[in-house]
Amino acid sequence: MELTNALRKTIQSLDTVKGRRATSLFMAEGTKCVLELIPFFKLNCLIATSEWIDQHKIADIESDNVIVSGRGEIRKISRLTTPRDVIAVFEIPESVDLPCDLTERLVIALDRVQDPGNLGTIMRIADWFGVTDIIASNDTADCFNPKVVQATMGAIGRVKIHYVDSLADTLAGLSASMPVYGTFLDGKNIFDVPLSPTGVIVMGNEGTGISDAVARAVTSRLLIPPYPAGSDTVESLNVSMATAITVAEFRRRQY
């Protein structure tokens, strides 16, 4: 393979959802991120300096997929402020149907979480706490956005996001067989109420929270109480922090 203009253009197109849909590809940068993703995704091509390739002799990469390139070239393609010595392009796996045994798991659902940084952080939290599946409304940030891929630090290989057309309908269906939790300012103190080891934890949009339609599918309304409890809280916790605290509390009861 060679670093042709066509390939450069393809890689540039991976910044947008449109480009990623058209090609079914996404990109990742930097040694740590690239090496963590290689076991999980089919490699389309790997562009690296000759030093990097010498240092990281990766047995299972076909040499056909490797492009040796100079730092200057890599810098031009990179999306990072500080470009690294390796860029990989992977195939986006075909969308995975919701696993049928979801009722046996603790699952996160995202209602229009729009900031790529927040999505990446939430995927890392899921990864740390053994949550392998996230259901997301179609208007949630795309997990193959380069910013999300970098922010997940490899979690994108271990945590699957299932995008659905109507999160409200999906949750309404699930609520028949498992509890659906959401955090609301009028919810019950999460530290005081019983929590099921399996269920769905819904997190909402950065500005507007959980939408009314999705809220109707919530069977248990929770609150992360400010301290001291009942304090006036002008500003709520952001969605990543709320996810970290909520998922940690569910898992705390299970260790």
Add this chain to the structure above:
Amino acid sequence: MELTNALRKTIQSLDTVKGRRATSLFMAEGTKCVLELIPFFKLNCLIATSEWIDQHKIADIESDNVIVSGRGEIRKISRLTTPRDVIAVFEIPESVDLPCDLTERLVIALDRVQDPGNLGTIMRIADWFGVTDIIASNDTADCFNPKVVQATMGAIGRVKIHYVDSLADTLAGLSASMPVYGTFLDGKNIFDVPLSPTGVIVMGNEGTGISDAVARAVTSRLLIPPYPAGSDTVESLNVSMATAITVAEFRRRQY
């Protein structure tokens, strides 16, 4: 007051620590952020559109400090991708000595936390959970960096950061009278061990964690366990998430 070139230059200089030190000023943008900070900091000047000023008749602002300006002008001074209708310049308060009754409080200590976004998020967590004082090593991000100010969503008015020359020495001093906690991969499960309602929680640098010198002042090593406990965890939680989960767990035991 007028929007002179000198004032424009001053505001531009507030992007850097050097500029903020030279002028003892910092800036904030947007209605929410500006209105939340007015009660806490002395206003140097407020630059806003005439519509904004009509909408937000603020009784305690002296008209001498107000500059009516067009959107185009504000856009030029703004540091935001989406400029708002108001920019305020405040005086940085003189540095506050460590309060002597620190032993009665739950305090956060930051060892070289460098990302302004992380510092802002940590200040919001502190604010939510009633932690009013943060001790920070001098090489921690500056809380008056415009990015931190915007990220704190007003918490910068309620949470004080005390920068110290040697965090290790400060903590060693405090450890005589109160427990000093830190999270480490070889620590004890935070959910299982006794936690004091007062004490210091040390959080470390994004890349390298808590430095050896500071670690020596830690009296109790904690771990936020992955789930299932004992899982291989390639990547640790980032510092903001670890702070959120740790502070929530300390407060959970006190509600």
